[in-house]
Amino acid sequence: MNxxxxxxxxxxxKHTSLLIKDIFYKHFHNDMLVNSLDASVFDGNxxxxxxxxxxxxxxPLVFPGGxxxxxxxxxxxxxxxxxxxxxLYLSCGFIIEEGFDMELLEKIAVSMRETCRRxxxxxxxxxxxxxxKGAVDGVFINTSGIGGLQANYQSKSIQEGDQIIITGGxxxxxxxxxxxxxxxxxEGNIKSDCRPLNHxxxxxNPYIGSIKLMKDxxxxxxxxxxxxxxxxxxxxxxxxxxxxxIAGEVKSINELLGLDPLYHACEGRMIIVVDTxxxxxxxxxxxxxxxxxxxxxxxxxxxxxxxxxxxxxxxxGGRRIVGPLEGDMLPRIC
Amino acid sequence: xxxxxxxxxxxxLINGVNAMATEEIKIMEVCGxxxxxxxxxxxxxxxxxxxxxxxGPGCPVCVTEEKYIxxxxxxxxxxxxxxxxxxxxxxxxxxxxSLLEEKGKGKNVRVIYSPLDLIEMAEKNRGKQIVFxxxxxxxTAPIIALAIKTASVKGIDNLYFLTSIKxxxxxxxxxxxxxxxxIHGFICPGHVATIKGSDYFKFINREYHIPAAVCGxxxxxxxxxxxxxxxxxxxxxxxxxANLYKRCVSPQGNRTANVLIEEVFNIVDxxxxxxxxxxxxxxxxxxxxxxxxARKAFVVENQxxxxxxxxxxxxxxxxxxxPKECKLFKDRCNPMGPLGPCMVSTEGACAIAYRYGxxx
Numbered sequence: 023m024n025x026x027x028x029x030x031x032x033x034x035x036k037h038t039s040l041l042i043k044d045i046f047y048k049h050f051h052n053d054m055l056v057n058s059l060d061a062s063v064f065d066g067n068x069x070x071x072x073x074x075x076x077x078x079x080x081x082p083l084v085f086p087g088g089x090x091x092x093x094x095x096x097x098x099x100x101x102x103x104x105x106x107x108x109x110l111y112l113s114c115g116f117i118i119e120e121g122f123d124m125e126l127l128e129k130i131a132v133s134m135r136e137t138c139r140r141x142x143x144x145x146x147x148x149x150x151x152x153x154x155k156g157a158v159d160g161v162f163i164n165t166s167g168i169g170g171l172q173a174n175y176q177s178k179s180i181q182e183g184d185q186i187i188i189t190g191g192x193x194x195x196x197x198x199x200x201x202x203x204x205x206x207x208x209e210g211n212i213k214s215d216c217r218p219l220n221h222x223x224x225x226x227n228p229y230i231g232s233i234k235l236m237k238d239x240x241x242x243x244x245x246x247x248x249x250x251x252x253x254x255x256x257x258x259x260x261x262x263x264x265x266x267x268i269a270g271e272v273k274s275i276n277e278l279l280g281l282d283p284l285y286h287a288c289e290g291r292m293i294i295v296v297d298t299x300x301x302x303x304x305x306x307x308x309x310x311x312x313x314x315x316x317x318x319x320x321x322x323x324x325x326x327x328x329x330x331x332x333x334x335x336x337x338x339g340g341r342r343i344v345g346p347l348e349g350d351m352l353p354r355i356c
Numbered sequence: 357x358x359x360x361x362x363x364x365x366x367x368x369l370i371n372g373v374n375a376m377a378t379e380e381i382k383i384m385e386v387c388g389x390x391x392x393x394x395x396x397x398x399x400x401x402x403x404x405x406x407x408x409x410x411x412g413p414g415c416p417v418c419v420t421e422e423k424y425i426x427x428x429x430x431x432x433x434x435x436x437x438x439x440x441x442x443x444x445x446x447x448x449x450x451x452x453x454s455l456l457e458e459k460g461k462g463k464n465v466r467v468i469y470s471p472l473d474l475i476e477m478a479e480k481n482r483g484k485q486i487v488f489x490x491x492x493x494x495x496t497a498p499i500i501a502l503a504i505k506t507a508s509v510k511g512i513d514n515l516y517f518l519t520s521i522k523x524x525x526x527x528x529x530x531x532x533x534x535x536x537x538x539i540h541g542f543i544c545p546g547h548v549a550t551i552k553g554s555d556y557f558k559f560i561n562r563e564y565h566i567p568a569a570v571c572g573x574x575x576x577x578x579x580x581x582x583x584x585x586x587x588x589x590x591x592x593x594x595x596x597x598a599n600l601y602k603r604c605v606s607p608q609g610n611r612t613a614n615v616l617i618e619e620v621f622n623i624v625d626x627x628x629x630x631x632x633x634x635x636x637x638x639x640x641x642x643x644x645x646x647x648x649x650a651r652k653a654f655v656v657e658n659q660x661x662x663x664x665x666x667x668x669x670x671x672x673x674x675x676x677x678x679p680k681e682c683k684l685f686k687d688r689c690n691p692m693g694p695l696g697p698c699m700v701s702t703e704g705a706c707a708i709a710y711r712y713g714x715x716x
């Protein structure tokens with residue numbers, strides 16, 4: 023095998039087939055994938071299904087805690103999970119820049135395989151294109167996913183007093199990317215929270231009737247996701263800053279850069295809106311999930327008459343509005 | 357200090373301020389980071405409306421002249437260079453657009469965090485000319501000076517600095533000399549004081565008889581500063597000055613940093629965006645290091661471009677208006693489409709007022 027991806031790897035002929043066999047089939051191996059031609063055919067159960075798609079163009083391609091491949095699998099799995107679906111099958115499309123390092127491509131495929139293995143999800147169809155140097159930046163990945171709804175979950179209307187749970191420390195992915203992107207030299211173990219959340223959904227099974235809504239705070243972070251939930255619910259949100267879980271190193275790095283963890287993407291966290299009566303029980307069970315030890319109830323919904331805004335009680339007891347992200351966050355001068 | 361004690365002390369100080377302030381008191385915080393922290397803590401919602409906290413001209417991006425951005429764009433278009441910049445300059449508009457737009461057109465613009473990374477960048481890309489946008493106050497001046505000096509010692513010949521470094525004391529003199537400034541007390545910028553020393557700001561009460569305090573950036577630092585100032589103002593102690601940030605600020609400041617500044621820079625007149633020319637308010641690279649000065653290495657048109665944004669940024673920077681009093685605020689000028697400089701940076705008074713919303 024070549025050590026670089028060449029244009030001919032995308033010509034649809036022998037080299038394409040070699041690339042697919044040597045990297046993708048090797049790592050994503052399953053009967054459905056290997057035996058399929060242009061599409062994979064599978065038996066449906068007769069329940070409700072969820073279907074989603076997402077494209078990944080992260081830079082840098084490899085970062086502490088993951089890489090673009092792991093992110094592409096987790097991202098789509100988590101979108102299914104927030105719809106209340108058990109993820110079953112994924113498709114993945116690669117758009118690769120000519121000259122891309124073959125070893126890195128394999129590394130990306132391996133981490134996708136590992137994430138699939140851990141979650142019991144299969145990649146059952148895919149596509150590979152190679153484009154001229156400069157046409158994309160390294161590699162772009164698209165994944166689509168299908169999942170079966172768990173216990174016929176559906177989102178419900180949000181009421182006054184409904185509690186908001188976040189499943190762990192926020193801002194870790196976005197901060198990790200900022201550190202890498204701006205070349206900040208920090209000693210420590212800051213890494214992306216990129217992880218699949220299907221195990222959290224399994225834990226929620228007994229409470230599914232009390233779960234009002236789930237959402238993963240990816241682009242735009244917790245603040246933007248809460249503002250989106252607010253749009254849907256039509257109710258204001260009261261947040262308590264001092265209980266929002268943020269790792270010490272995430273806090274310090276963002277203070278240094280002049281960025282705000284509330285607006286950084288999380289790639290392995292979920293916001294769960296729960297009926298107030300069940301909230302503590304749900305929280306207890308979530309905290310027993312791997313990687314969710316710091317989960318917390320961070321706020322609640324207000325009565326319908328109050329302004330429809332996210333209002334936060336600050337660490338010193340003041341109040342401020344938490345709006346959605348507008349424009350990219352850029353590090354400040356001093 | 358424990359969190360509990362911190363909280364108790366905070367409550368005590370805030371109650372004290374609210375009890376003392378029976379008439380309107382205007383306090384200016386000069387530094388953009390202070391403005392941001394005040395909004396982030398929601399401090400205004402805890403203080404009586406009689407206390408007016410005004411933002412000063414201490415956001416470096418906000419006071420960088422339009423002409424400067426135009427120069428950068430001209431250099432990018434005329435010469436095959438890489439421009440390295442601090443992040444928040446990316447969105448600032450000059451007369452001809454912003455760096456973000458230039459990057460979108462395929463120009464080589466890179467965001468860096470520390471000027472010292474420039475040395476490595478220049479050494480790794482010997483065939484490429486790199487222009488660093490050295491913007492800021494006395495705070496960033498020493499590190500930019502150190503980068504220039506290091507480049508000189510290492511014989512690096514592909515690195516240039518387009519500087520726009522402003523000085524804090526001259527702009528404060530300018531504000532204080534305005535007859536109708538109405539400011540009762542100053543929270544002096546803690547970062548600048550770390551470099552220049554607390555004595556650098558003593559002229560505020562020595563010459564203008566207004567209380568001032570150097571403060572840090574934690575909630576307790578800022579609240580203690582407000583408490584101290586309100587107490588002096590109420591008791592009419594015009595000569596009062598305090599350094600409340602002793603854990604970082606000494607009376608004389610950081611000697612090494614100041615020696616560096618003096619070695620590399622001259623003091624010259626400076627153009628402040630929205631305000632105009634102020635005598636002896638800017639730093640320029642000395643003749644000894646002229647080969648690193650982008651203004652000398654690249655030919656740029658030096659014509660005065662007058663760009664009127666139609667907003668009240670000048671009055672806001674000088675403490676005469678609050679962001680919400682500007683007619684363009686929010687609808688026509690917002691972080692997605694900033695017209696005035698105060699809306700551009702995360703530390704700009706208008707961007708902060710927009711993002712955090714002053715009253716809830």
